[in-house]
Amino acid sequence: MANNVIVFDCGNSIAKAKTAGREVAFVSALRELTEADYMRVVERAQGRPGPDYLRVNGKPYVVGESAARHAARLTRRTGAARYEPDYYGVLLAAALSRVYRQSGEVALFASHAPRDLEYRRDLGRAALGTWHVEVDGQERSWRVSYVNTFEEPLGGLMNIVLAEDGQHYQRTDINGASALVIDIGGYTTDWLAVKPGGELDYERADSISAGITDVIRDFERSFRANNREALKGTEALTPEQLREALNTGRLRGGGRVYHCENEATEAANILLNRIADSLQSLVGGLFQFNAIILTGGGSAMLEQPIRRMLGHGNVLLADEPQDLHLANVRGGMKLWRLYEHLGVV
């Protein structure tokens, strides 16, 4: 098997990748370009248009933030529909070009939502093969010869439980107790229960089609409606502004502080109420769990409101708030190291 291992989480809104030495995150957006459009961009940038413009196996694409700016012509697939070579494979190729400077053979450890377990073969087919990438004036190739998968909330759990070597605990308080991992992503929210002693309870793993993107859209819409003059000429609020606004009810911008408790509460409640209802009906409430572990970028955006909604005495974050979107790939790398140690990969 290849020595180079990449952990990849092709989220519906943000793609995250981790190797032993690097971590990257970029907007999960893609658009195929015409040859003429691609050459125009390359020429304007004097041959180095940056990592978002690339040719994958001969076809030109724009990915990431640069692709997201052309929303009207964007290819954005969600759920299992992403697992095709011309979408998942291209975003994986973009990730490979950002984390590796040299060509080589690569093993992929990919995460997916628990409900996508039945589509893991499609994920594998979309990723396996040789990816020839031209980006920023350089040509490199990666041969993905091995693929394995894990559920996203499992990555969050492993990130908080395991030490970097994947062979020791970094905290033992969760191990002896039951826990529920809640992963709030861009378009989906997943959860996975852990029995006392660490046994994973797959009967209580599920997903709902709602995530932080809905909250941000609703918040921006109502905040903009109430502050039209201030936001004139501003296309979008920054992630830092949104995180502070949703957590504290205050938004800083233009040298002022705006009070937006009502907009933040209203926007968050639609998602939080759906999560609360689902957890009640599908998991049987939270009283049975000794710890609740929050993971995924959406959990950081909504940390305080979700803590209030859960009303649980032991809510833990799978990583630092500003890095919570990376918790699943970091935990995936720890899990990979444990699997290697156990000889199961």
Add this chain to the structure above:
Amino acid sequence: MASEIIAVRLHPDNDNERRALEVLASWEQAGYSRRQIVTAALLALGAGPQRTTQFDATALQQLEELRELIRGLYERLAEPSAREPISRTVGELTPTFVESVKRAARPPMTLSD
């Protein structure tokens, strides 16, 4: 109070910046976040611009100590054992946990499948 964002560009064509990138990558590989690494590096440099611009005897001594620290770090990084992850570990994994994680492992998919 909100966190302050500090962004810098480091280019591999510049020798010092390439070495800085290597140091950054090595510490990241060891499990530290960029925030932790930058904080530790700045703390090691001393307390703020007024101290480092004076270049008095204490500041020069601190800089020399920092050079030693970096030199030592390079030597350590050259040893294979130093590339092993540095981590806070508090206990051995229990057999129940290991068995459960093992059961969660899925069959691999390869090009030859």
